[in-house]
Amino acid sequence: xxxxxxxxxxxxxxxxxxxxxxxxxxxxxxxxxxxxxxxxxxxxxxxxxxxxxxxxxxxxxxxxxxxxxxxxxxxxxxxxxxxxxxxxxxxxxxxxxxxxxxxxxxxxxxxxxxxxxxxxxxxxxxxxxxxxxxxxxxxxxxxxxxxxxxxxxxxxxxxxxxxxxxxxxxxxxxxxxxxxxxxxxxxxxxxxxxxxxxxxxxxxxxxxxxxxxxxxxxxxxxxxxxxxxxxxxxxxxxxxxxxxxxxxxxxxxxxxxxxxxxxxxxxxxxxxxxxxxxxxxxxxxxxxxxxxxxxxxxxxxxxxxxxxxxxxxxxxxxxxxxxxxxxxxxxxxxxxxxxxxxxxxxxxxxxxxxxxxxxxxxxxxxxxxxxxxxxxxxxxxxxxxxxxxxxxxxxxxxxxxxxxxxxxxxxxxxxxxxxxxxxxxxxxxxxxxxxxxxxxxxxxxxxxxxxxxxxxxxxxxxxxxxxxxxxxxxxxxxxxxxxxxxxxxxxxxxxxxxxxxxxxxxxxxxxxxxxxxxxxxxxxxxxxxxxxxxxxxxxxxxxxxxxxxxxxxxxxxxxxxxxxxxxxxxxxxxxxxxxxxxxxxxxxxxxxxxx
Amino acid sequence: xxxxxxxxxxxxxxxxxxxxxxxxxxxxxxxxxxxxxxxxxxxxxxxxxxxxxxxxxxxxxxxxxxxxxxxxxxxxxxxxxxxxxxxxxxxxxxxxxxxxxxxxxxxxxxxxxxxxxxxxxxxxxxxxxxxxxxxxxxxxxxxxxxxxxxxxxxxxxxxxxxxxxxxxxxxxxxxxxxxxxxxxxxxxxxxxxxxxxxxxxxxxxxxxxxxxxxxxxxxxxxxxxxxxxxxxxxxxxxxxxxxxxxxxxxxxxxxxxxxx
Ligand SMILES: Nc1ncnc2c1ncn2[C@@H]1O[C@H](COP(=O)(O)OP(=O)(O)OP(=O)(O)O)[C@@H](O)[C@H]1O
Ligand SMILES: [Mg+2]
Numbered sequence: 028x029x030x031x032x033x034x035x036x037x038x039x040x041x042x043x044x045x046x047x048x049x050x051x052x053x054x055x056x057x058x059x060x061x062x063x064x065x066x067x068x069x070x071x072x073x074x075x076x077x078x079x080x081x082x083x084x085x086x087x088x089x090x091x092x093x094x095x096x097x098x099x100x101x102x103x104x105x106x107x108x109x110x111x112x113x114x115x116x117x118x119x120x121x122x123x124x125x126x127x128x129x130x131x132x133x134x135x136x137x138x139x140x141x142x143x144x145x146x147x148x149x150x151x152x153x154x155x156x157x158x159x160x161x162x163x164x165x166x167x168x169x170x171x172x173x174x175x176x177x178x179x180x181x182x183x184x185x186x187x188x189x190x191x192x193x194x195x196x197x198x199x200x201x202x203x204x205x206x207x208x209x210x211x212x213x214x215x216x217x218x219x220x221x222x223x224x225x226x227x228x229x230x231x232x233x234x235x236x237x238x239x240x241x242x243x244x245x246x247x248x249x250x251x252x253x254x255x256x257x258x259x260x261x262x263x264x265x266x267x268x269x270x271x272x273x274x275x276x277x278x279x280x281x282x283x284x285x286x287x288x289x290x291x292x293x294x295x296x297x298x299x300x301x302x303x304x305x306x307x308x309x310x311x312x313x314x315x316x317x318x319x320x321x322x323x324x325x326x327x328x329x330x331x332x333x334x335x336x337x338x339x340x341x342x343x344x345x346x347x348x349x350x351x352x353x354x355x356x357x358x359x360x361x362x363x364x365x366x367x368x369x370x371x372x373x374x375x376x377x378x379x380x381x382x383x384x385x386x387x388x389x390x391x392x393x394x395x396x397x398x399x400x401x402x403x404x405x406x407x408x409x410x411x412x413x414x415x416x417x418x419x420x421x422x423x424x425x426x427x428x429x430x431x432x433x434x435x436x437x438x439x440x441x442x443x444x445x446x447x448x449x450x451x452x453x454x455x456x457x458x459x460x461x462x463x464x465x466x467x468x469x470x471x472x473x474x475x476x477x478x479x480x481x482x483x484x485x486x487x488x489x490x491x492x493x494x495x496x497x498x499x500x501x502x503x504x505x506x507x508x509x510x511x512x513x514x515x516x517x518x519x520x521x522x523x524x525x526x527x528x529x530x531x532x533x534x535x536x537x538x539x540x541x542x543x544x545x546x547x548x549x550x551x552x553x554x555x556x557x558x559x560x561x562x563x564x565x566x567x568x569x570x571x572x573x574x575x576x577x578x579x580x581x582x583x584x585x586x587x588x589x590x591x592x593x594x595x596x597x598x599x600x601x602x603x604x605x606x607x608x609x610x611x612x613x614x615x616x617x618x619x620x621x622x
Numbered sequence: 623x624x625x626x627x628x629x630x631x632x633x634x635x636x637x638x639x640x641x642x643x644x645x646x647x648x649x650x651x652x653x654x655x656x657x658x659x660x661x662x663x664x665x666x667x668x669x670x671x672x673x674x675x676x677x678x679x680x681x682x683x684x685x686x687x688x689x690x691x692x693x694x695x696x697x698x699x700x701x702x703x704x705x706x707x708x709x710x711x712x713x714x715x716x717x718x719x720x721x722x723x724x725x726x727x728x729x730x731x732x733x734x735x736x737x738x739x740x741x742x743x744x745x746x747x748x749x750x751x752x753x754x755x756x757x758x759x760x761x762x763x764x765x766x767x768x769x770x771x772x773x774x775x776x777x778x779x780x781x782x783x784x785x786x787x788x789x790x791x792x793x794x795x796x797x798x799x800x801x802x803x804x805x806x807x808x809x810x811x812x813x814x815x816x817x818x819x820x821x822x823x824x825x826x827x828x829x830x831x832x833x834x835x836x837x838x839x840x841x842x843x844x845x846x847x848x849x850x851x852x853x854x855x856x857x858x859x860x861x862x863x864x865x866x867x868x869x870x871x872x873x874x875x876x877x878x879x880x881x882x
Contacts, residue, residue: 460748467734467745474732477696479720479749479797 039090039107043114043173046086050079050119057142058561059151065556066226067201074556075151077198079119080172086111087173091180104181105174112173113166119152120162127158185247193240200235201227202556209288225555280443284436291552293435296507298548299442300500304520305527305539306449307497312525313534313584314462315489316469318390321397323520324377325370325494329501331404332369334419334511335412336362341419342412359425359506366502367495374494378487385472397521405513418512422505438507445503449496450536456492457534457584465489523547530573532580541581545569646705647672647832648693648724648801653702653712655685655692662688663699664856670801675823675833677843677864679873680853686836687729689853690803693834694726695719706801721749723800727807731790735779739770742778742789746796756796762829763792766822784815788822795826802826804835808842820846844868 053059053075063075072080090111091104127148129136136143153161179187200207204225211218221231257265284292308322335341337355344356357365381392404413413419425441456462464485467475476482505511523546531542546569550562557565573581646669655663662685670676680686691697693704695716704712711719725746734742743763747756764771767788773781778789787807794802807823808816816839824846827833837843844850844864852860852873860872867873 463737463741463745464748466737466741467748470734470736471732473696474728474734475745476716477694477726477728478745478793479717479725480745481715481717 036090036103036107036110039110040114042090043086043111043169044118046082046111046115047118050082050115051122053078053082054119054122054147054152055140055143060142060144060147061558061561063151066224067198068232069223069226069228071229071232072226074202083112083115083169083172084176086115086169087176088179090173091177104177108177108180109170109174112176113170115173116165116167116169119169120165123148123152123158123162123165188247189240189243192243193236196239197227197232197236201232203552205555206287206291206552209291210286213286213288277447281440284439289435292439294548294551296435296439296442296503297551298543299439299446300504300507301524301527301543301547302446302540303442303449303500303503304497304524305531305543306446306453306536307493307495307500308524309528309534309536309539310453310456310496311489311493313528314457314469315465315486317486317489318386319393319490319493320390320518320521320525321377321393321395321400322493322497322524323397323516323518324400325374325497326501326504326520327400327404327516328370328373328494329366329498330505330511330516331413331419331501332366332498333359333362333502333505334422336365337505338419338422340421355423359423363502366498370494370498371491374490375487377494378490382483382486394518394521397518401513401516401518404516414511416513418510419505420510422509422511424509425503425506435507438503441506442503445499446540449499450540452492452496453536457536461485461488526570528580530570530580532583535580535582535584538580538582538584545581645671647707648834649703649705650689650693651703651705653692653699653704655688655697655699657688657697662856663692665702666853666856666858667702668851668858668861670832670834672800672832673827673830674848675827675835675846677840677847677850678834678836678853679838679840679843679850679867680836681838683855684853685856686853687805688856690726690805690834690836693719693803694724717749720797723798724803725794725797725799726803727790727794727805729805730809731786733778733781733786733789733793735777737778738775739778739781739789740774742793743770743796746793747798749797755798759796759798763795766795766825767792783811784818787811787815787819791819791822791826795831799831801832801834804833806836806838808837808839816842840873841868844873 059075059079061075062078063073065074066072067074067077087108091108126136126143130145130148148158152165154164155161156164179190182190200221204222204227208218208222211221219228221227221235223231227235257268260268283295287295304322304326307325308319311317311319311322335343336357337359338344339355341356377393377396381389384392403409405416407415409415410417424438464475464480467478467480468482468485472482504515508515527542527546528539529542530546531538531540546566549569550557550566553565577583648670650666650668653663653666654661666685666689668676668678678686678689688697692699692712695711695714695718699712702712703710706719706722706724709722711722711724714722734745737745743760744756747759750756769785770788770792773785778786781789791804791807794804804823807819811819820842823833823835827846835843835847840850844867847864850860850862850864850867851858852867860867860870862870
């Protein structure tokens with residue numbers, strides 16, 4: 028780009044205006060006001076303001092970056108950021124002026140925009156100043172923030188990352204006050220230095236930012252060394268180290284309920300249920316490539332079978348029997364294997380008719396099966412057995428967690444144990460002959476068949492394994508909640524579980540765990556930050572963002588990453604001395620990692 | 623070999639020029655195959671004897687691929703028998719047929735592109751249980767194609783066309799087949815690569831694998847084959863030794879681009 032000639036930064040302006048539209052949307056739909064009731068940093072930053080701030084920063088950052096060649100000279104970058112940020116601020120300012128003028132002219136703005144309150148105009152947007160000054164401040168603040176964000180683009184990725192990570196962690200800690208304050212409390216630590224009311228203290232915010240940033244710097248600095256020293260270890264020692272790390276993680280998970288308290292343990296339990304469901308569906312979709320949109324069926328089968336077998340009000344318990352001893356047909360531990368058997372049978376029954384279907388057709392048919400199961404449990408026809416719309420009540424908890432004490436901590440342990448078991452099974456399957464056959468089938472069914480892989484057998488096996496693991500989710504759901512209602516088994520469950528594995532990384536076990544935590548756990552942990560009506564919005568935003576920036580999922584499995592990115596060298600070599608594979612072409616967010 | 627079934631048309635196959643000739647391992651007896659109402663193979667009779675390279679020539683849509691699919695049990699013949707070492711195999715499932723010792727290098731190679739070279743080779747050995755045997759055959763493939771050895775970890779989809787053909791052949795060989803079916807191995811390859819591929823096929827044959835190769839490149843195929851059949855709209859119209867076929871004006875006209 029020739030220096031000296033000053034082009035008008037059209038693109039920056041456009042980015043800024045888009046940002047402005049977003050900010051305006053937040054303001055006039057009431058999001059801003061609604062979220063301003065929550066403080067992130069006490070006395071300094073409300074959540075609503077933070078959103079606007081982030082939009083301005085984001086506009087500046089995006090406008091400044093991504094254009095190779097033009098971003099060399101420092102000044103144009105800053106100017107681009109300034110223009111974009113100011114444009115964002117300008118839109119808000121213009122809105123403020125116009126709305127204020129309309130209000131002064133006694134036009135009822137709120138007839139259409141009910142959320143455009145006097146408070147929004149007089150205090151929030153005008154920052155407590157007069158309208159004109161407020162508008163000016165918005166414009167200036169936008170410009171400054173935009174330029175500030177743009178300056179990040181001038182930094183090397185190595186120095187930019189710690190800043191971004193520090194800021195992200197700070198936000199995270201600020202928003203999850205409920206969780207972190209509880210943890211500090213349970214560890215008998217002071218919380219005053221970190222939180223004041225619901226928000227972070229200013230010192231707390233700085234400390235978190237600095238510590239997180241420093242850790243990011245340290246990690247970047249020593250990452251290579253650590254990896255190298257691990258790689259040069261002799262295999263047996265390396266294996267021992269991996270086992271050690273695994274044990275440490277499991278211990279940590281086991282200690283979690285003590286640390287996070289009862290309410291958060293309950294959230295962890297729910298996450299665990301989704302991990303179980305996710306691991307099951309992962310076998311069907313991730314390993315075998317069969318897009319199943321009716322996975323909720325197995326969740327329902329698990330829950331209802333458990334209910335029928337263990338509830339004292341089940342049809343299996345005769346009147347006299349119930350009078351004699353108020354217990355179910357059998358106890359939880361006897362029921363468990365029966366549930367798995369029932370689920371496997373139903374898995375095969377559902378699988379059999381769809382064996383010849385591929386892709387979209389399979390998805391639609393399984394979608395139908397999911398709905399059929401839901402309709403069946405709701406039906407009057409089966410009501411004498413499954414309770415119809417009334418559901419099944421009084422499902423006892425699993426024996427070590429007694430009925431009167433349905434402790435979230437204890438059920439968490441139970442779920443954790445089965446999650447570990449399911450993860451272990453999945454892990455062993457992935458690298459087995461069966462796993463390879465599934466992978467081949469997923470990639471090209473007809474060739475797999477020609478190679479002698481019995482497609483029918485492996486598809487049924489996938490459905491059966493998926494059913495066996497997924498039904499455990501239902502079982503623990505029943506034992507955890509204690510009553511089962513048909514409306515817990517809607518399409519949304521299938522979609523949620525699918526979203527969990529897509530977001531985590533198809534075919535990846537750690538991916539399922541992280542995916543469940545992000546999609547199920549985080550919205551739950553944010554419950555006192557997020558008004559309930561925004562839950563799905565955040566859920567959607569997380570999904571969209573991750574699918575754009577990490578289409579392979581948060582923790583992709585090795586093979587899957589190969590599908591979406593050209594391979595990374597260190598994972599591809601089977602033999603020492605093999606020539607380096609093709610140059611790495613990093614795509615999307617991966618680009619930021621290269622030195 | 624005088625105990626052959628009579629051919630539908632053309633001369634009965636003369637004994638192959640060279641190479642060890644034994645009893646038929648693979649026979650098609652009056653096989654007809656249809657896809658729904660569409661009749662593709664009509665009364666096809668042919669045989670492949672142990673140790674031979676036999677080629678099946680035919681223009682597009684003649685039914686060559688269908689013949690291979692019928693042998694492998696991917697489609698069921700509506701009439702006739704497929705016999706493998708004296709045993710009827712039509713009606714068996716593909717996995718069973720593969721386990722008996724017939725594998726295929728499919729048309730257009732059709733590798734598992736997202737899997738590594740090594741994984742592709744392992745998939746080929748899917749029906750086998752003997753670990754050492756598999757390793758031995760993997761090693762054999764890697765000696766046959768040293769280029770694959772350097773690329774074991776590479777994703778199959780990123781191999782060059784020639785390497786992909788090598789891998790496709792290698793994948794079929796790790797099953798240690800008695801009969802290797804090949805569907806147009808020359809398709810989409812540069813002439814020099816075609817020659818290489820065919821000399822490898824010959825080499826594989828010399829190591830003891832019987833080969834049944836489908837081709838449109840008649841010149842090339844006949845140059846390594848012992849015998850050949852010509853398929854036209856689902857019927858065998860010629861069958862002879864490779865040498866005679868090369869000289870036969872009818873083949874020359876139809877498949878070697880020469881006017882009689
Ligand atoms: N699955 C199928 N369903 C219906 N018709 C089919 C099917 N497969 C092949 N056919 C038809 O059968 C005929 C023979 O096909 P085939 O694939 O055996 O030909 P080919 O000799 O291998 O041709 P090419 O040299 O082009 O590969 C064609 O007319 C084709 O359209
Ligand atoms: Mg063909």
